[in-house]
Amino acid sequence: MKQRSFRQQAITGLKHGDAFTCTRSFSQHDTEQFGDITRDYNPVHYDRRWTDAKGFEGQICHGLLVGSMICEIGGQIGWLASGMDFKFIKPVYFNETITCTLTIENITETGRAEAEATFVNSAGQLVCLANLKGRVPVGNERDILAKIVAEGDPSNKLSPSSSVFIEQSDI
Helix, strand or coil: CCCCHHHHHHHHHHCCCCEEEEEEEEEHHHHHHHHHHHHCCCHHHCCCHHHHHHHCCCEHHHHHHCCCHHHHHHHHHHCCEEEEEEECCCCCCCCEEEEEEEEEEEECCCCEEEEEEEEECCCCCEEEEEEEEEEECCCCHHHHHHHHCCCCCCCCCCHHHHHHECCCCCC
């Protein structure tokens, strides 16, 4: 399997079966910041008594915070989202490591695309599943992305080695 950066793959051209993976852990601080931004102060994220009453092992991260991992992948490849459908399967606790894999399921010549994202914890359990629709870079957009990268990609705070595209065989 060849490995290259997400952006480099988007410049080269995305295709059916392409898969992108990123891994993160979310701290209590991350969850509190997300709550402040979204104004979601559900006690399940803040109060142990509430999580105990709900049968959880502790306070949990916001589902959409975990789901936002697709933004890292989408932002790196220039995906313009038009629809997202999440299914939250298991809670994610503070500092739990989650791996998100986004796989392009369908793509047209005009860049309309559909993808599936899976979110798996370090125990190998599926915690979230998402289906996505949107547009990916084609034609002149890929050329512009190449110029941005050649200029040092000044607005991109991720190093090229922090996210890796793994080329899969055609499905």
